[in-house]
Each structure stands twice: as C-alpha cells, then as structure tokens.
Amino acid sequence: MGKRILIVDDSPSVRQQVAQALGGSGYELLEAGDGQEALACIESTADLSLVLCDVNMPRMNGLELLDKLHEQGRLPKLPVLMLTTEGQPALMQRAKQAGAMGWIVKPFKPPLLAAAVQKLAAAGPS
Amino acid sequence: MTATETLDNLVFSCTTSLFKAYGQPLAEVPRSPHGPQPPELCAVIGFSGPDLSGALMIAADPGPIAASRPTPTTSNRDWLAELANQLLGRIKNRLLPTGVEIYPTTPIVLRGERIAPLGRNGDLPGVVFAAESGGQIVVWLDFTARDDLRLDRSLQALGPIPREGEMVWF
Numbered sequence: 130m131g132k133r134i135l136i137v138d139d140s141p142s143v144r145q146q147v148a149q150a151l152g153g154s155g156y157e158l159l160e161a162g163d164g165q166e167a168l169a170c171i172e173s174t175a176d177l178s179l180v181l182c183d184v185n186m187p188r189m190n191g192l193e194l195l196d197k198l199h200e201q202g203r204l205p206k207l208p209v210l211m212l213t214t215e216g217q218p219a220l221m222q223r224a225k226q227a228g229a230m231g232w233i234v235k236p237f238k239p240p241l242l243a244a245a246v247q248k249l250a251a252a253g254p255s
Numbered sequence: 256m257t258a259t260e261t262l263d264n265l266v267f268s269c270t271t272s273l274f275k276a277y278g279q280p281l282a283e284v285p286r287s288p289h290g291p292q293p294p295e296l297c298a299v300i301g302f303s304g305p306d307l308s309g310a311l312m313i314a315a316d317p318g319p320i321a322a323s324r325p326t327p328t329t330s331n332r333d334w335l336a337e338l339a340n341q342l343l344g345r346i347k348n349r350l351l352p353t354g355v356e357i358y359p360t361t362p363i364v365l366r367g368e369r370i371a372p373l374g375r376n377g378d379l380p381g382v383v384f385a386a387e388s389g390g391q392i393v394v395w396l397d398f399t400a401r402d403d404l405r406l407d408r409s410l411q412a413l414g415p416i417p418r419e420g421e422m423v424w425f
Contacts, residue, residue: 140333140336141329141333142324142325142329142333142334145328146325146326149325149326185340185359185361187361214340214341214343214347214419215347216344216347216348216351216416216417216418217347217348217351217416218414218415221417221423221425224425225425230424231422231423231425232417232423232425233421233422233423234344234348234417234418234419234420234421234422235419236273236276236277236420237420241420241422245422
C-alpha cells in the first residue's frame with residue numbers, strides 16, 4: 130500500500146485538483162472538508178505520511194488545525210504543507226512556528242506540488 | 256491615482272492573470288446597458304478589515320467556468336466559488352504591501368436572472384470580459400473604504416510575499 134496523504138480543503142474542486150496532480154504516484158489519498166474533519170481523520174489514522182492543508186475553511190481553519198496538532202505533539206513528525214490563497218507573512222510565520230513544513234500559494238503548479246509531496250512524504254511516517 | 260482607481264485596476268489585472276493561469280485568456284469588452292444579459296451564475300465572497308470592507312462578485316457563463324476548471328467531475332458551482340476565493344486572495348496579496356489587510360469570508364454561489372451591480376455614481380461598475388473560449392465574465396468589487404485610504408505606498412518591513420504558484424520552505 131502507498132503512503133497515505135490527507136488533503137484538507139473546503140473546495141471539492143481543489144481536493145480533486147490535488148488528487149489529479151498526485152495521481153499515478155501510488156499514494157493513498159484521504160480527504161477532509163475542514164479542519165475539524167481533518168483532525169478526526171488524523172486521530173483515527175495511524176500511518177499518515179503527510180497533510181496538505183488549506184488555511185481559510187469553515188468550522189476549523191488550517192491554522193487552528195496546526196495549533197491542535199502542535200498541542201498534541203504530532204508536529205513536525207507528521208509533515209504538514211499549507212496550500213492556500215494567502216500570502217501574508219504573519220500567517221506564514223504562525224504556521225512555521227506551529228510546525229508546518231512549507232507554504233504554497235494557489236493556484237499551484239502540479240509538478241511543484243508533486244515534487245514537494247514526494248520529498249515530504251518520503252521523510253514522513255510510513 | 257485614487258483608491259477606487261487602484262482597486263479597479265487590481266480587479267482587472269488579477270482577474271486576467273487568474274484566468275490566464277487556468278489557460279483562459281480574457282479580453283475586456285465595453286459594458287453596455289443594452290448588451291447581453293449578465294450571466295446567471297455568480298459567486299460572492301465578502302471581506303472585512305479596518306480600512307476596507309465589502310464583497311467581490313464574479314458572474315460567468317457556463318463556458319468559461321468549465322473551460323477554466325482543471326478537474327472534470329466537480330461542478331461549475333463549486334469551481335466558481337473557488338475562483339472567487341482565489342481572485343480575492345490575489346487582490347488581498349497585492350494590497351498587503353500598501354499596509355491594507357482584508358479578511359475573506361467563505362464564498363457563496365447564487366443563481367438568478369439579471370443579476371447586475373449598482374454603480375456608486377449611477378454608472379455601470381465592474382469589468383466585463385469576453386473569454387477566448389466564448390462566453391462572458393463580469394467581475395466587480397463593492398466596497399466601503401476609510402475616507403483617507405491610500406493605496407499608493409509600499410511598506411518595506413512586511414517581508415517577502417510569495418506569488419501565486421510559488422512555494423516557501425520553512
């Protein structure tokens with residue numbers, strides 16, 4: 130079985146676009162529509178290799194999810210890569226301090242995303 | 256240049272660059288009260304901030320929405336919401352160096368007839384684009400700004416702001 134990657138975004142279009150970019154790489158892709166759903170998925174899935182996470186989402190946003198994962202001591206062992214329209218340095222700084230590994234501004238370039246995922250998933254838990 | 260002119264220019268440049276990124280070149284077309292009916296599907300995303308608040312609306316015919324959609328099976332409705340989100344994000348990032356911060360809401364999508372903006376001075380606001388693939392796109396920004404809002408300054412201390420498609424490793 131391939132490495133498990135969780136895609137967190139409230140837009141089904143973006144989740145599908147990410148899945149398309151990573152298609153054929155042998156990953157097992159899981160999806161969540163907001164931070165709360167993602168947290169439940171992370172807590173019930175033992176062998177996640179990477180989380181790709183949006184920032185602006187309903188119920189629990191991506192930075193709040195990072196804070197929760199930080200509190201639970203899951204970071205940086207579980208790599209998290211932020212994928213968002215935001216480019217605000219203060220938000221990036223907050224994500225960095227919480228333990229995220231990187232930040233991509235949408236719209237993303239599929240080859241760049243695939244390369245970053247490959248690098249992080251290789252280093253993450255299997 | 257006034258803040259309104261700067262925002263109008265931002266709406267224009269950010270819309271064309273966003274659709275170009277999804278392989279859909281746009282050309283501005285004159286807006287006319289007797290022109291084609293506005294598209295029936297539109298996405299609205301609100302924003303707030305200490306200097307500037309309001310909403311961005313993007314209405315589009317099914318053709319250019321579908322042509323710009325990178326995935327085959329999701330709906331035009333969801334994709335138009337995401338386009339509104341990415342367009343406002345792009346505008347937000349261009350405003351950051353001026354010291355103006357806005358905070359977006361979750362986009363919503365409406366379907367209706369004759370949805371059209373109301374001008375600030377009785378004119379027809381917004382920008383109308385014709386997509387190369389056919390069909391029209393109308394974008395406008397309805398906002399309230401602080402009276403002395405300046406958008407022509409550049410703050411040096413903010414730090415680098417990544418452009419769309421760029422990645423920052425921590």
